[in-house]
Amino acid sequence: MGMRKQSFIRGTFILTVSSFFTKGLGFLNGVLLARFLGAEGVGLLMIAHPLLPLFITLTELGLPVAISKLVSEAEVKQDEARVKRILTVSLSITGTLSIILTLVALFGSKWIASIFLADQRAYYAMVAITPIIPIIAMSAVLKGYFRGKQNMNPLAFSDIIENLAQIIVIIGVVNVLLPYGIAYAAAGAMAASVVGEGFGLLYLFAVFKWANRGKVKTSPPHTSRISLKGDSTLRDLLRIGLPMTGSGFIHSLYHAFLPLLITKSLVLFGVGVEMATKQFGLLAGYALPMLFLPSFFTQSLSTALIPAISEASVSNNSKLMHSRMDMAMRSALIVGFPCTIILYLWAVPLTTMIYHSPEAGELLKLIAPLFFLYYFGAPLQAILLGLGKASTVMWNHILTNVFEVIAIFVLGSNIGIEGVAMGFGLGLLLLTLLNFLSVAGTIGFYFDFRIVFKVGAGGIVMALSGLAAHGILERLDLGQIIQLFGALLVSIITYAATLQVTHAWERAPKPPTITPVS
Secondary structure, rough: OOOOOOOHHHHHHHHHHHOOOOOOOHHHHHHHHHHHHHHHHHHHHHHHHHHHHHHHHHHHHHHHHHHHHHHHHHHHHHHHHHHHHHHHHHHHHHHHHHHHHHHHHHHHHHHHHHOOOOOOHHHHHHHOOOOOHHHHHHHHHHHHHHOOOOOHHHHHHHHHHHHHHHHHHHHHHHHHHHHHHHHHHHHHHHHHHHHHHHHHHHHHHHHHHHHHHOOOOOOOHHHHHHHHHHHHHHHHHHHHHHHHHHHHHHHHHHHHHHHHHHHHHHHOOOOOOOHHHHHHHHHHHHHHHHHHHHHHHHHHHHHHHHHHHHHHHHOOOOHHHHHHHHHHHHHHHHHHHHHHHHHHOHHHHHHHHHOHHHHHHHHHHHHHHHOOOHHHHHHHHHHHOOOOOHHHHHHHHHHEEEEEEEHHHHHHHHHHHHHHHHHHHHHHHHHHHHHHHHHHHHHOOOOOOOOHHHHHHHHHHHHHHHHHHHHHHHOOOOOHHHHHHHHHHHHHHHHHHHHOOOOOOOOOOOOOOOOOOO
16 A cells, blocks of 8 residues: 555645644754753854754755655656656665765764864764764655655654654753763754654654555566666756755855854954854854744745646646745745744844843844745745756855855954844845746746735734734733733734735636746
């Protein structure tokens, strides 16, 4: 018995619900770390962590996205043999590369630390996270396979299992290691990530074995012919995967040097190294997770969008493609706008209540308006990947990273940590613009702009009613928590009611057939 394919909307819904829980668990994880380690300890984690994506990128070779697209196309043609070849070739490549790179990372750890780490106390945390490389690589291949099959359940449950296991280990390990020093406690927190990912991989593997049980294995009649097809599969995987690797490599290299770039720019501004580490922790460990927290919906949408767009593309179904694109953009707007208003208006009360850090709120308030564009960036990138435009995604990322490096260094060394935050925001603006122009130039862009006015009206009503509710609760002196949650509850209810009155929830009329712009 195989796995049932899910509709695009059902797959998105399942991923959204699970992402809501995993984002919540991940956020709880971040709050626990902030409470246990403080801004300085979180800063050490943020300094050690960016090296990990660099190794993961080199291990995966962009294959998860390629697997998702190619498996989806093979499913349309009902070619199960092709699906099996895709998985076999992918696991062989990632398995070999991950073992080699893990050994390189472990044996070369001292040298790597001397070049990349802005604060050498992050060394133990960097070593502790290294064993996660093969685990994430194998998980990514299996997740790509399930995405291509358009069965999102295993992805949803594996993420929840990973986060639960990580939180349990963090509570136990970090408290035990804290008396030995902040560097060891940070290493313990990193080791918890390895354990969490390990449990997630075991679950994915169990589901895969269960789904494929009872399938009869047949010997290929012509070995040479299968070998040739294997070569073709490898070529197809690398055609999509290598541009993704290029994009990921540049992006990971950028993030690996980012802590060094930020701390150096802050030192030039006149801040000491320890204070620079603390400020980096406030931005990367406190403010940015708050901004990423509401994006679970658009991320889920993007995950389901790649195989859905790919399926519509291989079937030459332009109307279906534009319908799915319209749904993604509408959803990004409806979810992203109220989240941006909440994070802007109540930035300081939120970070004060959650982290006991009002200074992180100031950074959050500064970057929140520009971060609104992030909600559109992820679906636009997913559309490009579904269309097989991996090289376009790569160049858009490279241009953005170059721009961000200049913006962060110039603004950071002249304005301080606020300048660094502005550099991040401007980078998001550029990336979203480039992805939008790429999609519009490939298949055209249809959007019913009436939804913008409806959501805008909802946002204005929401902001005014939320501020009024906060003022009333403040005068009643019911305590900060009740004041904040009361204002947020009133805001969300009035926003939803306004959308209901203006019929913003209703789907847009079917888009016309659009001639692609060359």
